[in-house]
Amino acid sequence: MEVVLLTLGFVCIAFLLLGFNIFFRKKEFPDTHVGHNKDMKKLKIVCAKTMDKIEQKKVKDQLKFKNLKIATSN
Numbered sequence: 001m002e003v004v005l006l007t008l009g010f011v012c013i014a015f016l017l018l019g020f021n022i023f024f025r026k027k028e029f030p031d032t033h034v035g036h037n038k039d040m041k042k043l044k045i046v047c048a049k050t051m052d053k054i055e056q057k058k059v060k061d062q063l064k065f066k067n068l069k070i071a072t073s074n
Helices: 002-018 038-042 048-066
Strands: none
Touching: none
């Protein structure tokens, strides 16, 4: 039982030390979203969801032109 409590104490201390800036200095949690990063925008790198939407739109546009029928007068 002593080992469990000692381990729990170490985990709590590590948790507080890792989150020191967030808990005690009231700094915001760093934004890690790909779409909000200026450098990644310059390189045209987007998140997986956005990339999926872009690719689905491309396929949808390609299918529109494949199914396009040109009316001819006889």
